[in-house]
Amino acid sequence: MTARDELSLSRDAVADPVTVTADAAGNLPPAPQSQAAAASPRALGQPHAHESARAQVAGNASYIDDLPELKGTLYAAPILSKVAHGRLNGVDTAAALAMPGVRGVVLSADIPGDKMLAAFAHDEPVFAFETVQHVGQVVGVVVAESVMQARRAARAVQVDIAPLPAVLDPRAAHAQQSYVLPPVFVRRGAPEEAMAHAPHRLGGSFDVGGQEHFYLEGQIAYALPLEQNQWWIHSSTQHPGEVQHWVAHALGIDNHAVTVQCRRMGGGFGGKETQAGHLAVWSAVAAHKFGAPVKLRLDRDDDFLVTGKRHPFAYDYEVGFDGRGRITALVLTMLANCGFSADLSGPVADRAVFHCDNAYFLENVLVASYRCKTNTQSHTAFRGFGGPQGVIAIERILGDIAGALRLDAFDVRMANLYSDEPLADGKAKRDTTHYQMQVEDNILHALMPQLEQTCHYRARATEIAAWNAQQTVLRRGIAITPVKFGISFTATLFNQAGALVHVYTDGSVQVNHGGTEMGQGLHTKVAQIVADELGVPMAQVLVTASDTSKVPNASATAASSGTDLNGRAAQFAARNIRDNLASFVCGLDTCGAGEISFAGGEVISPKGRRSFNEVVKEAYANRIQLWSDGFYRTPKIHYDKTTLTGRPFFYFAYGAACSEVVIDTLTGESRVLKVDILHDVGHSINPAIDIGQIEGGFIQGMGWLTTEELVWKADGALATHAPSTYKIPATGDVPEHFRIALWPEANREDNVGGSKAVGEPPFMLAVSVYEALRHAIAAAWPGGKANGPIALTAPATAENVLRALGRM
Structure with a gap:
């Protein structure tokens, strides 16, 4: 039997079907939703069907491209830069204007209001002028009588750009002190002194890639001019109010003259929080110039090239710890690749700072956060909003500590959890974050051991060790990682x-x-x-x-x-x-x-x-x-944004996941075999929806850390700009053993229905897959133990697994 056969067979050998459970004791959820909902006099707590489910299945749910178009509607397509950084000398539109159906071209000079978008940093142009900052930056749009006429004409426009040096890597940007925003530093205790006296020390560097949103409905807007310089904008956006503000700003009119409506989106994941505003502005400016409704929908390739992604991060760390694996000192540097403009990079990087502790007490710590400017798309919000980039840092560090001490990583994680244990001075406890928020609702000391028992972690770890001792090609790994995720906007005014x-x-x-x-x-x-x-x-x-x-x-x-x-x-x-x-x-x-x-x-x-x-x-x-x-x-929240200290969150959502994986040491291929999740949603408002969010969040997180690789070429062009080159998880990647249980306790804060938020926290449970892969890689080294930390770059593609094995 070949290694590939064994990898395939491992799925079939798992007898357990995909199963969900509705409470921490393992009880099944209520009866099918229609029966359960009908039997209960209350709506809360029942698994009611999604309000649009029937319409979506029947194809009757309308998205923007399904709306009836007004007579005279025109269509726009973007003119894209083919240079990563350069001086914009001119735009030759003659060939495009001569093509059938083309009405004209819209450039920066046609904007009636501010030529810069109304983003908080005011550092991003509506259309490029004077310079271009990345391959795919929009220089203008072509407007035509059909979608394909506009797209063909946009490709015929000749853009004269004199190339300038481009920076494509956050480490290179950091070396040049190229930042979109000033760096931020958070310090507690005396990390340098504690590091000097630590019984054990480790250091290292690693990188974690970004992620494409890959929403099913691409970015789209439809701008309709109304009477008396009023406007109606259909936008696939997570933030209609910001689209309203941006369009009014670009047109030079008051907000009250612009109405923005969104019935539904075909996915967002953060990619339509700010960047949907770009399309609305481009459409509105075009509609203003031609006095007609204008629709702009990016095709998938252009969507990849134009829009920002999850921020890739680079990390450097030094950690001190004792014989139990408990951290005594940590110095962590995070380099966020922000792209060419600030967008939401400030709050994203802030949240990475807030979540670089995840569930663990850090007594002596220095965190340095650099917001690096590169000549790529301006990276933006993505599910977790910097939280995943913070969580993976500390989980990687704890995994490294466990490997150095030859301890079970679960025990090291338990030893570092926030707790009521007093510090050495007797004046404080291990219950306050490095940004000075007390962790008052910690349930992980109960939740994690319960998951450990229900998923049979110890027995499985023993079985996996025996398996690995006998195998020559395949290696298995297992890991349990928790999540503690703060709920609220870090910008207090949005709450x-x-x-x-x-x-x-x-x-x-x-x-x-x-x-x-x-x-x-x-x-x-x-x-x-x-x-x-x-x-x-x-x-x-x-x-x-x-x-x-x-x-x-x-x-x-x-x-x-x-x-x-x-x-x-x-x-x-x-x-x-x-x-x-x-x-x-x-x-x-x-x-x-x-x-x-x-x-x-x-x-x-x-x-x-x-x-x-x-x-x-x-x-x-x-x-x-x-x-x-x-x-x-939202009550209780407050913090100083200049020092990043205070209480930025109303409460925390918790959870833990146990993942088991297998790798082929000859090819680097990997598969997730089993996943067990115990997650905290408080008193669930809708268990069916919440479980769906946990499933989707976990699988999307798994994609970020295993297959979804963004590759920029040396000239700054994004090579992975279509489904043929960018691999999101498919149904075949979902483990057959995929069990989810909901923690039964209500939110201790006075939240609606006793519930807790569920959209983002489960995403970070997928870090357990990454740590399980590192466990499997370590088992492939001679004697089943690596000589040092497992240097696995994320995503853990086959190539990166082989590199971590020292075979590339």
């Missing part, structure tokens, strides 16, 4: 939300809030919250498209806070209406407001029951307000 709830005279309910739906089920959860607040069935509640004319100044749907913020705002709006109705019924029945309850589609008082619909009709006849707004601001 606010608004919502509108309308109850109509037939009892139907319409909800509008500032969040956006990108497939993650936000609208479904908000509908559940409102349904429970009013005591009506889910089917009676409709959540409408995100719209800047309904809820203004809304924050981006990001930072895993969509339900926390918008769900609470919608709950408050519904509560106001419920209180109005309760007061009305009290007047009819001469009772106290506290004696009125809403459940099962009824309004219940001590004197009887009325249907909700009946009460609404009577209330309207008596001129009772049946609509309300709601507003929520």
Whole structure:
């Protein structure tokens, strides 16, 4: 049997099917959602189907490219730079203008407002002028009567660029002190002194690659000029309010003249937080010039070339530790490859600093964060928003410590967890982060041992060691890693939300809030919250498209806070209406407001029951307000952004994953065999959606660390710019043994429904795959132990695994 045969057979040999569990004890989830939802008088806690699921399966869910187009709509396509860095001498459009259907070209000189985007750093042009900063930078757009006419003409435009030296690597940028923003340093204790006295010391350098968002629906915008210089923008965006601001800024008009709407996105993952704004601005500027609606949809290759990715990071570290593997000193340098402009690199790099502790106490630590400017796409938000880049650093370091001491990595991780154990001075405990936030809700001391037991980690580790001792080609590895992820925007001002709830005279309910739906089920959860607040069935509640004319100044749907913020705002709006109705019924029945309850589609008082619909009709006849707004601001958070100290997060979400892998030492190929996850979502609002988010987040994280490799050539061109050259996980990469259990405890903070955020935290559970691969690689060295830290560059492609094995 060949090694390849054994790799294939290992999947078939696993008898366990893909299984999910609904509590930490291993109990199965409720009955199928339609039955469970029908049997329960409450919507919260039930696995209701996604509000658009039926329409999506039937092909009836509309995305922007499905919308009917107004008569006279034109189409735009981008003109791209083919040079990584250079002086822009001119643009020759003659050949393009002579092509059939072409209406014209839009360049920087055609922008009626500011030529720079309204980003906070004000460092990115709408269209390139004077210089170009990366291959794929948009110099302008061609506008034509059809999509293909515009794309063909855009490729015919000749751009005269005089090349300048380009910087493509964060280490080279750091050496030249080329930064998009100033460096940030966070220090606690005396790391240099503690390092000098540490019983053991290690140092090293490593790199972790970026990641393409690969949303199913590419970037798209449709700009419609209205009367009196007003504008309607359809944008596939996570942040309609920012698109509104950017378009108004570029057109030189007030925000109130621009309305942005988004019913749904076909995926976002952070890639549509800021960078959807570019397409909206380009479309609007083109529509302004030609006085007609303009649609711009990037094809997949251009999307890859134009848009930013997850930030690649480079790391240098020195760590001191004792005989148990407990860290006594750490000096960590993180070099973030930000691309050519700041975009969201500041807060992304900040969150990497916040999460470079992950779940572990660091008493003496110095973290240096450099935001490096390179001549690549401007990197941007991506699920986890810098958190994964911080978490993988400390997990790699702890794995290195375990290897140096010949200890089980699980035990080393347990020894370093935050705890109530007092420090040597007796004045403080091991429960405060390096940025001075106390960890008050730590459940990992219970959660991690429970996962260790339920996944049979010790027995499997013994079996794997025996397997590896006998194999000549295949090696297996196993690892458990935790996650502690802070929930809130690190920019405090974004931790606010608004919502509108309308109850109509037939009892139907319409909800509008500032969040956006990108497939993650936000609208479904908000509908559940409102349904429970009013005591009506889910089917009676409709959540409408995100719209800047309904809820203004809304924050981006990001930072895993969509339900926390918008769900609470919608709950408050519904509560106001419920209180109005309760007061009305009290007047009819001469009772106290506290004696009125809403459940099962009824309004219940001590004197009887009325249907909700009946009460609404009577209330309207008596001129009772049946609509309300709601507003929520996250409590308790505060921090000094200049020193990165304080309490930037409302609470932490926790979890742990055990991953088992196998590698082929001849080819470098690898496969994930088994995954067991125990994750903390508080009291789940919708277990089906939450489990789906955990599954998707983990697999996407696995892709980041195993197959999704971005390669820039020496001339700055992105070589991996299509599905043929960029490998995301497919169904065949999902392990057959994939078990997920939800931790049963409610959120200790007063969050909506006792829930916790679930969008981003599970992504970092995939670090267990990376650490399991390093465990397998170590087992392939003579004697089953490497001479030093396993230098595995992420993603762990076959080539990088072979390099880590010393065979390339």
